[in-house]
Amino acid sequence: MSELGPEDLKIVTLARSARARTGAAEGAAVRDTDGRTYAATTVALPSLALTALQAAVAAAVASGAEGLEAAAVVTGADALDAASVAAVRDLGASAPVFRADGSGAVVETA
Template sequence: MQDQADPEDAKIVTLARSARARTGAPEGAAVRDSDGRTYAAATVALPSLALTALQAAVAAAVSSGAAGLEAAAVVTGSDSVDPASLAAVRDLGPTAHVLRADASGTVIETLHPETSK
C-alpha cells in the first residue's frame, strides 16, 4: 500500500469513491485535468454502451474541453487497472499517474507512464 500524501490526489480518490457509492457500480473513477478541474464517473453498463469508470471519467473531461490530464484514480475491487482504462488516460494524459484504490479509499498502487505500458 502506498501513502497518499498529495491532497489533490486524495481529492480524486474521494470523488472516485463517491461516484462508485452513489451508483453502486463495480468501479468509480476521477481524473484531474491540466487546469486542476476534476471529473468523476462510474462504470457504465448499458445494453448499447459499456465503459469502465476511468473511460467514462476521461470522456467527461474530453467533452468538457480538457486539453490534458495530470492524474487519475480508480476505486475498484480488482487487483489491476484495466488496460483499456489505462489507454484512455494515456490518450489525454501521457504523463499522468493513475492511482488504484480499494473501497475504503486506501491507495494500493500508483501507476506511472513508464511502468504501465
C-alpha cells in the same frame, strides 16, 4: 505507497463517492491540467459499456480538457484495466493512475 497530496486525495475521494452513490462496480475521477475534476462510474448498458475511468476521461474530453494531471479508480479488481489506463495516457502521458480499494486506500499507482 507514498503519501498522496491533497489534490490526489481529492480525486480518490471523488471516485469513491461516485461509486458509493450509485452502487456501481467502479468509480473514477480525473483531474485536468486546469485543475478541474470529473467523476464517473461504470457504464453497463446493452448498447454501451465503459469502465469508470473511461467514462471519466470521456467526461473530461467532452468538457474541453486538453490534458490530464492524474486519475484515480476505486475498484474491487486486482489490477488496473489496460484500456482504461490507455485512455488516460492519450491525454496525460505521465499522469499517475491510482487504484484504490473500496475504503479509498491506494494499492497501486501506474
